[in-house]
Amino acid sequence: MHEQVYSSRGFRAYLRKRGIACTIPEKNDQKRHRYNCGRHGGRPPASDRxxxxxxxxxxxxxxxxxxxxxxxxxxxxxxxxxxxxxxxxxxxxxxxxx
Structure with a gap:
């Protein structure tokens, strides 16, 4: 339930602005969407397992x-x-x- 909210692009940007390291892994559907965008999909967000x-x-x-x-x-x-x-x-x- 919370996983979906915490892994959103907007929430990750909010954390970056505040200098907070993100530990939440990227969801599979977000990975697939990023790969489908090609170069414009950007690099994968960092997460610490x-x-x-x-x-x-x-x-x-x-x-x-x-x-x-x-x-x-x-x-x-x-x-x-x-x-x-x-x-x-x-x-x-x-x-x-x-």
Missing amino acids: QTYRRRNIVERCFIRIKGFRIVATKYDKTATSYEAAVTLASFLLWARSV
């Missing part, structure tokens, strides 16, 4: 933490209690994996 993998691991971790209802609903009134809920959810996920 290792950084993308690490980013993916972090995103999956956040998705699993959000699976806990207390974290997903954000009913806590203070930042400290919310942080405690996230810490507890993280610990429970870690304990399940051991």
